[in-house]
Amino acid sequence: MTDQYKRILVLATPLIISNLTVPLLGAVDTAVMGHLPDPAYIGGVAVGSTIFSFLFWGFGFLKMGTVGFTAQSFGAENKDEQQASLLRPLVLSIMLGCLLILFQAPLLKLCVDLIDGSEQVRTLSLDYSYIRIWSAPVTLANYAVIGWLIGKGEPRLTFLLQVLINTVNILLDLLFVIELGWGVEGVALATVIAEAVGLIAGIWFILKRSHFLEQKIKWGNVLEASHIRSLxxxxxxxxxxxxxLIFSFAYFTxxxxxxxxSTLAANAILMQFMYFSAYGLDGxxxxxxxxxxxxxxxxxNTEFRNVxxxxxxxxxxTSVVFxxxxxxxxxxxxxLFTDINSVKEIAHNYLPWVILMPMISVTSFQLDGIFIGTTQTKELRNAMIQCLIIFLGSCWIFVPLWGNHGLWFSMSIYMAARGLTLLRYYPALARSIG
Structure with a gap:
């Protein structure tokens, strides 16, 4: 068992560090807006970010599905599938990203209308979104690249890529917003440029460091119908x-x-705590x-149970540490996030919820990883549908009673339910390995 702990630690440590750069980016976005004079700026970026969480993470399967297929192809030592497990989602991601750009006008307006907010927040979120949408093809392609590197067991390359993307993004945030005064448009443009830099670097990593082209690509295998159906x-x-998952967070927003x-801005700040713990535990x-x-x-099966x-x-x-x-x-x-007194006071009132959240949610993250790695996705789907119903029901009951405390209580119930619903399916999964 000791060897398994060492192996997990070697894999997880660079992944945790690289994952933490993602919420660090969101934190910088929120912080640079939080030191502008109106809480609407934080709200505008929060709503815009939620929109792209919904749009882009709706295609998060390009990363998660790629991890499972890639890990299994390397476990089986199947070199043809090792190549194909990247190329299939990479082509699909670029096609989907171009479609998002094509239909951007009605799509973004619908998203802003659904989330709602004040007129100023809506205007700022649209200003952000009409720039950010141009990152769609490269962002989705990066999902496939990062998923392949994770599935191959290359945590250091994943770390370098994530750090590069988010470092470029943070530096451009500071340049565009603090130095040049471009506001929400500067935050969005920084993300577009950083994602493009990341895709170029990711492809370079794969071509130079992973022996991806040591054998000729078999496009017949890549495009084989049964493999496409499985994908x-x-x-x-x-x-x-x-x-x-994203609908629940959008509904929360x-x-x-x-x-x-002010409450929207305070919640956006508190969500950064959740994102830090979530991305850390995701390692x-x-x-x-x-x-x-x-x-x-x-x-x-023995190795499965040990890991x-x-x-x-x-x-x-780690959840206790967070x-x-x-x-x-x-x-x-x-x-550090804001010097607006009304926002700080509200955030302090609801801080206890995010202090408890890492320990409430750790089971859900772990089981997500186990079911994704073994590509047992039907159970993931069914469990999340159940959890969404539980979350919406909790909001309808507790928000009218307790306001924002009821909203955070509903989020806590939701995160706990994500773990408990998957736990019901785990024994059957464990028996099926081998």
Whole structure:
């Protein structure tokens, strides 16, 4: 078992660090807006970011499905499938990204109308969105590239790529917003440029560091009908699961928007705490994806159970660490995000919810990784549909009673339900390996 813990730690550590650069980017976006004079700026970026979470993470299967198929192809030592597991989602991602650009006008207006908010927030979010949409093809292609690198078990390359994308984004944020005063448009343009830089670097990593072209690409295998059907079956289930997930966060933002611009801004700041813990815990979930996918490819049940135990135990310890950090430094962190007193006061009132959230949600992240790595996506889909119903029902009951506390209580119920619903399916999954 000791070897399994070491293996998980070697895989998870660079993935955790690289994952944490993603919410760090969101934190910088929020912080540069939070030091402008009106909370509507934070709200505008929060709504715009939610829109693209919905649009882009709706296609998160391009990453998650790629991880599972890639890990299994390397576990089975199938070189043809190792190439094809990248090329299939890469072509699909570029096509989907171009479609998003083509239909941007009605799509973005619909999204802003659904989330709602004040007129100023709506205007700022559209200003952001009409620039950010141009990153669609490269952002989705990056999902496929990062998914392939994770599935191959290349945490260092994944780390370098994520750090590059988010470092470029953060530096351009500071240049465009603080130095040049471009506001929400500068935040959006920074993201577009950073994603393009990331795709170029990701393809270079793969071509130079992973022996991707050491044998000729067999396009017949890449485009083989049964493999395409498997890709779409897995991706369909993950797509539905991801839509439910992002809809829940979009609904959370919508309800917060109806409680006022200051509450919307405070919730946007508190969500950064959640994103930090989620992306950190996702490092162990990604490690679980890689190792359980390998175990399934090798049909080794003992290895499967060992890596599940090791990754889950280490994730649980990490969740406690996140909660302690938020408890000890939460007030200071809120102050870094904004100097608007009304927003800071509201954020402090609801801080206890995000202190508890890492320990509430850790089970859901781990089981997500296990089910994605073994491509058992039907169960992921069904569990998330159940959780969305639970979340909406909780909001309808508790928000009218307790306002924003009811909204955060509903989010806590939702995150706990994500773990409990998947836990019901786990015993059957564990028996099926081997």
């Amino acid at each position: 779409f079956t897995v991706n369909r289930d993950i797509f539905i699961r991801t839509l439910c 919508r309800v917060g928007a109806n409680l006022g611009d 162990f979930a990604h490690a679980a994806e890689i190792t359980t996918g390998y175990a399934k490819g090798k049909k080794d 599940v135990k090791a990754s889950s135990f280490m994730a649980l310890l 909660s302690l950090i938020f408890y000890l430094s939460g007030s200071m962190i809120i102050g």
